[in-house]
Amino acid sequence: MRAAVLHTHGQPPSHADHPDPVSSDGYSVVRVTAAPVVPLDLLCASGTSYFGQPAVPYVPGVQGVGVVEQSEVVPPGTRVFFATSAGMAAGDGSFAERCAVPDVDLVVLDTPVPDTEVAALxxxxxxxxxxxxxxxxxxxxxxxxxxxxxxxxxxxxxxxxxxxxxxxxxxxxxxxxxxxxxxxxxxxxxxxxxxxxxxxxxxxxxxxxxxxxxxxxxxxxxxxxxxxxxxxxxxxxxxxxxxxxxxxxxxxxxxxxxxxxxxxxxxNAITPEQRRDALTAVLQHAANGAVAVTHETVSLADIATAWHRQSTGSTDGRLVVTI
Missing domain, CATH: 3.40.50.720 (NAD(P)-binding Rossmann-like Domain)
Known part of the structure; x- marks a missing residue:
């Protein structure tokens, strides 16, 4: 699959081939549609965070939106938001065509809010x-x-x-x-x-x-x-x-x-249930236009440029990678 792969701490990831995730007990495979570039991604990838230096190479991306492909708990085709521990623990994140996600970190989406806006929020x-x-x-x-x-x-x-x-x-x-x-x-x-x-x-x-x-x-x-x-x-x-x-x-x-x-x-201190309930509340208000985050979309192939823009503050809102 295509992914943004980090090879060196403190440097941007590159658009490259990467092994597909393997399904396993307690994990679902999600086909990713949108994932935001956030400060936590850069902090983890820098190797200087309080989480320690992540093993490289790995795929960054601590959150994303997509559609379930393989799962024992959610029907395939279900639209979901998900969180990952990429850069904080072993494993790959959301800047890829597919991502293996712990079942407890899936939030089923029942909202008209588009994927890119869900990712920005x-x-x-x-x-x-x-x-x-x-x-x-x-x-x-x-x-x-x-x-x-x-x-x-x-x-x-x-x-x-x-x-x-x-x-x-x-x-x-x-x-x-x-x-x-x-x-x-x-x-x-x-x-x-x-x-x-x-x-x-x-x-x-x-x-x-x-x-x-x-x-x-x-x-x-x-x-x-x-x-x-x-x-x-x-x-x-x-x-x-x-x-x-x-x-x-x-x-x-x-x-x-x-x-x-x-x-x-x-x-990191809240439960999956708290995360789900908070996101659901925010998206309910976003659907009514009462809450929004200014954002722009960038392609996965342009991840290095997006990474640099985020690191230098050269953005007019959140950058969301579309995949």
Whole structure:
């Protein structure tokens, strides 16, 4: 079969022939139709992640959409979303014509949302939904601040907050294009990020009237530091990424005086059932046009270029590989 095969850590995968997956007990074989290129793919392939260095060669791709070809639990022809542990454990991922998937990681799709849009939402949608509803324990009437509002997680978090009854949603973005995506997702106001933490804090105070109940943070670093300063009493900051840096600075007096919480989130800590239920909820709203992620499609043959674009931020939304 044709696949994107990684031979060297830190380098893009190449479009090449690769052995077909072999069906085995507890696994289904899926014919892949669409798979997004996400930061986790690049992190795992770099060989520098906390999962350790994956054995090479392997096929990256931690999620995808497709049609079941062989399975003992799902009828062949069933349309599914699936997650993989490619780059985090032994085995190949979704950037291939076929993928062997643990049966527990299949989510049967019953939605009119196209495969490419399902792939664009995917685990980013799951993370945004779960960070807001499960980790932050969001309540209707609260005000939400979304860092990285133009990214995939940010766009879903903005839409979800609106759907769940947020009193207001403010986003932080780095570029005009990201600002446009955040506004299209439903943000009431977008604050420009920047290198001065005090200036960003001041802008956030103005935009949020000085206090915000929930922060959804896929970026960390300086924006998280600024956001922590405007947490309301009992406010919660949920971190689920570090694209702006692996460290942020928090004030003990601010956290203690407001009984505020700094919380971590990862999709790896939820159950397959939670993943299924969260994705199903997101797709229900996507079918109604209430949640979306800006994306573009690229062919499997162009995987190296897509990989480079993702690594340099040269994209206007999520890149989805069609196969």
């Amino acid at each position: 995917g685990l980013s949608g799951v993370a945004a939904w779960m960070a807001l509803t499960w980790r932050a324990q969001f309540k209707p009437g609260e005000q939400v601040l979304v860092l990285g509002g133009g990214g995939a997680v940010g766009q879903v978090a903005i839409g979800a907050a609106r759907l769940l009854g947020a009193d207001g949603v403010v986003a932080v973005c780095r570029s005009d294009a990201a600002r446009d995506r955040a506004l299209a997702a439903g943000a009431d106001e977008v604050v420009a990020s920047g290198p001065d933490v005090d200036a960003l804090t001041a802008r956030l105070r103005d935009a949020t009237d000085g206090a915000v109940d929930v922060v959804i943070d896929p970026v960390f670093g300086l924006p998280a530091t600024a956001a922590s300063r405007v947490l309301a009493p009992y406010g919660r900051l949920v971190n689920l990424g570090g694209s702006s840096g692996d460290e942020a600075v928090f004030s003990s007096s601010v956290l203690r005086s407001r009984t505020a919480s700094i919380l971590g989130y990862t999709n």
